[in-house]
Amino acid sequence: MRSVPGATDHVVVVGAGLSGLSAALQLAGRGRSVTVLERHPFPGGRMGQADISGYRIDTGPTVLTMPDIISDAFDAVGASMTEHLQLDPVDPAYRATFADGSALDVHPGAAAMTAAIEEFAGPEQAAGYQRLRAWLTQLYKLEIDGFIGSNFSSPLSLLTPQLARLAAIGGFRGWERMVGRFITDERVQRIFTFQALYAGVPPQQALAAYAVIAYMDTVAGVYFPRGGMRAVPEAMAAVAAGAGVQFRYGSTVTALERSGSRVTAVRTSDGARIACDAVVLTTELPLTYQLLGRTPRRPIKVRPAPSAVVVHVGVPAVGERLLHHNISFGHNWARTFDEIIRDGVLMSDPSLLVTRPTAGDPSLAPPGRDLLYVLAPAPNLEVGKVDWSSAGDSYAHQVVATAADRLMPGLDSDAEILDVVTPADWAAQGMAAGSPFALAHTFSQTGPFRPANLVRGIDNAVLAGGSTVPGVGIPTAVISGRLAADRVTGADTDRSAKRTIVSSGSR
Numbered sequence: 001m002r003s004v005p006g007a008t009d010h011v012v013v014v015g016a017g018l019s020g021l022s023a024a025l026q027l028a029g030r031g032r033s034v035t036v037l038e039r040h041p042f043p044g045g046r047m048g049q050a051d052i053s054g055y056r057i058d059t060g061p062t063v064l065t066m067p068d069i070i071s072d073a074f075d076a077v078g079a080s081m082t083e084h085l086q087l088d089p090v091d092p093a094y095r096a097t098f099a100d101g102s103a104l105d106v107h108p109g110a111a112a113m114t115a116a117i118e119e120f121a122g123p124e125q126a127a128g129y130q131r132l133r134a135w136l137t138q139l140y141k142l143e144i145d146g147f148i149g150s151n152f153s154s155p156l157s158l159l160t161p162q163l164a165r166l167a168a169i170g171g172f173r174g175w176e177r178m179v180g181r182f183i184t185d186e187r188v189q190r191i192f193t194f195q196a197l198y199a200g201v202p203p204q205q206a207l208a209a210y211a212v213i214a215y216m217d218t219v220a221g222v223y224f225p226r227g228g229m230r231a232v233p234e235a236m237a238a239v240a241a242g243a244g245v246q247f248r249y250g251s252t253v254t255a256l257e258r259s260g261s262r263v264t265a266v267r268t269s270d271g272a273r274i275a276c277d278a279v280v281l282t283t284e285l286p287l288t289y290q291l292l293g294r295t296p297r298r299p300i301k302v303r304p305a306p307s308a309v310v311v312h313v314g315v316p317a318v319g320e321r322l323l324h325h326n327i328s329f330g331h332n333w334a335r336t337f338d339e340i341i342r343d344g345v346l347m348s349d350p351s352l353l354v355t356r357p358t359a360g361d362p363s364l365a366p367p368g369r370d371l372l373y374v375l376a377p378a379p380n381l382e383v384g385k386v387d388w389s390s391a392g393d394s395y396a397h398q399v400v401a402t403a404a405d406r407l408m409p410g411l412d413s414d415a416e417i418l419d420v421v422t423p424a425d426w427a428a429q430g431m432a433a434g435s436p437f438a439l440a441h442t443f444s445q446t447g448p449f450r451p452a453n454l455v456r457g458i459d460n461a462v463l464a465g466g467s468t469v470p471g472v473g474i475p476t477a478v479i480s481g482r483l484a485a486d487r488v489t490g491a492d493t494d495r496s497a498k499r500t501i502v503s504s505g506s507r
Contacts, residue, residue: 001151003490004460007277009033011488012266014253014291015282017045018474019464021236022073022481023280028243029076030489035274036237036245037266039252044233045282046436046466047474050312052418054366057312058229059421060436062355062373063325065216066475067223073236073478077243085235086226088360093222095323097406098187099331099349105323106191108221121185132182132192135169136215142166143212148470151483151491152448171209178208190329192218194351197377198472200305200440202337210441216475224324224360232474248272253283256291261459278460280484284430285438285451285467292455302451304433305440305472306340307380307423311396313372314365314416317358321408322370324359328352328406336377344383346395350376354403374403381423381434388424396420438466446471453484462487 011027013020016038024034042049048059064087071081081087091112092105104120107113110133118126146162170178179192193203195213225231241247251272256279257265265275281288285302289295330336330349339345355373358365365371376399379386396417404411423434432438439445450471453463464484466472486492 004278004488008488009277011278012276013280016043018477019481020282022478023484024240024245025073026076026482026485028245034245036247037251038249041249043237049230055371056364064223069475069478079239087223090222090224090324094325096327098329125185128182140212140215173208175206175208175211176203263461278488280462282465303440304380304435305437307378307435309376309378310421311374312419315370316414317370322356326354340377340379344379344385352403388422392422438472
């Protein structure tokens, strides 16, 4: 594995998102002096925060999976995640509602989910689920260290016995096709394929290898941190600071100084100059390449993932009428992907994610109120034909009304829209094509074909974050930081923390 040559005593990490925090913890644990520069006054990156009218809002992802991967970052400096972060299991992980009026609660436990599917769709579908669960678990075991958790020197690095085993179990076939081998009920299929939205590819076109995302939430389970999602980066930053990492918040990086093929210092907007032996860049890809002064040549143009509109809403307390995570599927699921990916238009029959974080921590809203996070997939700005400056607010109200009509009629009668985030807003934050999901996980943007975390011609700059390996998501962002640290120091061969595999008979 290629790594940074020469001295790496002092490393500057640009960005205190999950990948940057993970890199900082790993590097500190390996004896490096680390300085983290963050433009915001708090850590988190895409896992951002906003306090509005007494509501404590998480502006980024709301579904947290694979806490053992987060724990690995704490372990790097000898800290215990459980002493700094309270993660509560969310069960059911989701409630899925369908256009025909039916609903299915998704449980991570094998017995509970088998029973739920049998009642919902019959014994044959329940038996198929058990076989699907075993396949998903096998998929994860093959991928986590050999693919997701590995740096690649070249596409030839893929040619391992694990690749053959992954191919043998259908990892390079279609995601929807493979799920269909186990489950034929179209509604139940969606539970194990809707995650393709996160990968930015329709499930009919996505590689089955990405069904590992379905393993993470439907088998390994979903969790929620007490204090909201912001508690994760805050805990990581606190532990990193205790391990000697220096943080400079409110520091926007404006330039990299170079001598020959090495970055020698990082400059910020307040005039500071921080000398370094190596730099880890977790910035959005357009800014990363701007700072580096180069854009790698690729035979195929990069393709951004679809975007989303997110509406943060305060409502009167709803009790148990809404679960923590609620998915509302429209009539024509397949058409959703055509509209937002191919046609660049708004969904004609929206499918929505409605999260109620106050189900896990009521203190996130004022007394007697609940906080909702409503996400509607949308076209990115590269293909989109929507004028968000004129359509954003009206579409937000439409999305909230649709969610209320399907999940809890009357919910919008006393709803307070606190904040609306559109693709234009994501773009203003520097995200390519206005997509918070970075680059789509097409075949040409997977593994060694994804933008690499080393940059040709610059010896000591390493990339981390959703646009490089291994990809988008909370677990992958944390792994990305560890992979970046490996590039700086060489692989940590003594790393003993291994992934905890949730077997098909567990829970």
